[in-house]
Amino acid sequence: MTLVRWEPFREVNSLQREMNRLFDRLANGDEGDLTNTRTPFIPAAEIYETGDAIQLKVEVPGLEAQDLDVQVSAEAVSIQGERKSETKTEEKGMIRSEFRYGQFQRVIPLPNRVKNEQVEAEFKNGVLTLTLPKVDGEKNKVVKINLG
Template sequence: MIDAGDNLIFRAQLSGIAPQDIDVHVTRDATSLGGERKVFQNGNNVNPLHSEFRYGKFQRVINLPFPVQNDKVQADYRDGILTLTLPKVEAVCNRVVKINLGELPSSGESKTLDASSTTA
């Protein structure tokens, strides 16, 4: 998971799994990823001797570090990599705040900033 400013980017390696076999649910605070990696079936009566692949159903729930707008999630599945772009709710996005300095003294004196002089 990557914090990309206004979005969280979630990536999962799901090689060998068809998109229709992946189940993704996103709430405001978590992402649930599940599916099934099916056993490779070759119809030529071949008997595999050894395999390093894991087969079967899987389910994983990942808690998110920030609340997200789950109705605006974008998904991309390419080359066995699932990428979810999860927009953060506006309350946690980095905002630029303009500080009103007013007229600064020309003699190089410092001026104390008033917190009420900020605007969103």
């Protein structure tokens, strides 16, 4: 059996070199193999709270309302759908075409319980906006902390 000297930072150095190469390619505009990697689509979300409701905005560009499945429970919102994207560019006699397909799902936990049967939804310009009314007991709920 051969003994191998363990160098704990070898993997860290290797990872750092890979990250540097990735950033160099991005900075130089050379996407190379980056377009072939399968990074999952995770829609961006923004959530804020008012006295009576929770507002949730989810950005799903390129999708239509019928492409989305939105389910709301008292504690969370689940959004799933399928993304189909096509890009075609012609430049100096060359044609570049890219397709991106894939299903996605995002579950967003809510800070308070909501009345899921009274949710209002609006879908406009690729942005889904949900207004989630809070359960009455959750409105302006203040809890006293005993510092004993």
